[in-house]
Amino acid sequence: MMRRRTTLLTGCTALVLALGATACGGGPVTAGGGDKALSGQTITVAGVWSGTEQKNFQKVLDAFTEKTGAKTQFTSTGDNVSTVVGSKIEGGNAPDVVMVPQVGVLKQFAQKGWLKPLSKKTEQSVDADYAPVWKKYGSVDGTLYGLYFKAAHKSTVWYSPDALAQAGVKPPKTYDEMLKAGQTVSDSGLAAFSVAGQDGWTLTDWFENVYLSQAGPEKYDALAAHKLKWTDASVVDALTTLGKLFKDKQLIAGGQKGALNTDFPGSVEKVFGPKPEAGMVYEGDFVAGVAKDQFGKKVGEDANFFPFPAVGGGEAPVVSGGDAAVVLKDGKNQKAAQALLEFLATPEASAVWAEAGGFLSPNKKLDLASYGDDVTRATAKSLVEAGDSVRFDMSDQAPAAFGGTKGAGEWKLLQDFLRDPSDPKGTAAKLEAAAAKAYQD
Template sequence: MAVRKKIAAVFATVALVTAGCGADSGTVNVSSGSDVDCGAFEAYLGHEGTTVTLMRTVNNLDVVNLSAALRDFSDCTSIKVQTVPSKDVEGTVTKTAGTKEAPDLAVISQPGLIKDLASAGKMTPPSKEFTDNAPQNYAKDMLSYATVNGTLFAVPFASSVKSLVWYSPSAFARAGYTVPQTWADFYVLADRIRAAGVNPWCDGWESGGATGWPGTDWVEEAMLRLHGPEVYDQWIAHQLPFNDPKVAAAFDWVGRVLKTPGYVLNGTPSIAPTGFGVAGLPVLSGKCYFYRMAAFYSSFFPRGTKIGPDGDIFVFYNPPVDAGRGKPVEISGDYLAAFADRPEVAAVQTFMASADFGSKFLKSGLGIPSNNKIPLEEFTNPVEKLSVQLLRDQNSVLRFDASDLMPGAVGAGTFWSEITKWINGQPTATTVANVEASWPK
């Protein structure tokens, strides 16, 4: 029998604890003033008066939205979820996992780190309830990236599709262009656009200390499309050396797009110094037609931009090389990992893995939840809806961002720096050899 609880003027106070960034700390008060059906939270009762810390890379607005998504849970269970913002979640948990300084829960975007910490015995597996239901709620590939020796150690939390190309549907309609279905079609269309006196592509890889990461996405897309998922997996595991001819071929495939004269707005030399956040905006003004970037890029367009299949800007699936080999889809994502073995921590983690929380998370604008049980009609943002359709498509071959799975010295190190040198003219053979030489022995 459902229990009903009247929530009137309840204030959830969230401590803003900053991690080593010199920012001021403070509090955010979130008010609730509505009836809440607490029957939905009966499974999480019995831990009243406890506190669970949750570390995530968020800004102050995200803290408010995340707190709002958790408000009913906290009001009904009396478990306080304290959001701990951090600009370096992975670095923090690497230093603190296994100690009392570690957060109870952390949202981690590097599955390779999860496997390292789990192998070292510094993580707590999810509850049996979650593990039993996980195969029905999440894509098999998403679960595999957080599984060590048959044990699942983290909950898929949010996903982002990277295999997308931004374009202007209205500009396409005016020019009579159609969305390419294979890369052979893409080259034909690019040449047609160039012949009309317009650069087909925009691109930019500048990202401060992370400059070059958009280039690694290009190579990852090429590896998956040219060689398939098995070779892609071997590459990540270093069973295929980074200087293997297959990897060099992927670089050269990217070069055919970004180093072909007339293909890129302002020329190939402009790519490395152009910020990725502004690089795709010229698509709106017709200065270029394509920008390869993940779903999250929708937030970079000016307020009032109509985003959708009939709008000023939208996305299409980055097509395969061979349409007969399925849909290769590169993804990135976050995982909710536990570093404390307490029942209230398990309760929060299990709730945050539920479709109920996923729906609240989606409505809060915090991202695309990974849970497959959220009805498709709840995804009202057209880019998010297309992304979810790709994630749930049985023909999709999902593979996680390779650089996030490689050792940090490579994936967030030499891969970034060497591909930047490559786009600036360094030979492919030198580039792949340098990255290979940096791989930890």
């Protein structure tokens, strides 16, 4: 199952920040008590990453080993982190550190009593170097359990500069302008948007950006916690707004049927592949990696983005996702595990992966120069400057039965809505019924 977090494909992510002089070599950043202080110890780490992402994270772990002497062993869990980690705990083989990809899973782990609070040193780094929202998403009942090391910017609309130039349109500032620009692109011979409707998670991201902008952050937070019902008028309004796009067969490559038969990589291919069918594709910063790695596009020239535009009179949304490092109570090496998180909280650690590519950090002390291209720097800058207005992916905050299961819950109901967007109110009622059951369970 391909989630829309930061673990999608080789070029997956991008988020932010600003590296201080100490991370650039001006002075050593200590981790766990100084150079080689942990020689002879081994830390086991589990996370969803594989392929290029796993290799790049290993570079970060290797930097920690170089600094402290501690060895590391990384195990890829695949997408079902909760099940894999739970079975390891039951078998007496719990990893020391887990990279958790969803807020909902972090809360689940904490509520099961699996997690150790993070050290005072890590908490001080988070307080000083991260926007408060990242501490909020890493905390449960006021205790900090998770350090957000890697993030994704999910409010980016990617486009072919050639397609927009040929249509004579510029990147829009509002949602209405985006639909109007899309119509002009469509009139020029290409569909406006490629929509990955086969992957339900992309549709939740569409909804979340529209809802955050149109309804505002307070209602977004309430809906994410299911303190606001999905039958609320604000949800119906957002679905109505989204339905205007979904029902316009000229705007979507292949129409609704074509969208429902297009997965995420396919949606990128329809814009940046050898035979373009559309001028724009909405998804997170990780689109850039796919365009570059799979289709040879030069990011910034052949592929670019504009921020997801403001809807109605709202502010432009900034929706994010990310992977948080947590320390397990049943891990065998608590001290070294806490030292690893203290290191991951430094700009030095983030710089290692930023230089390798396919990465964004919520650490605002990371120097933007650490990123390898102007587009990634722009994405990172957008994320960092959003500060506390960043909101974590709503479906990643929900129970998996509602927000993260293929063929069920929000994913399926929004696919049904894409197929027939004529009844926003009815769709809202179905979403509420599914959410109520999932949150109760």
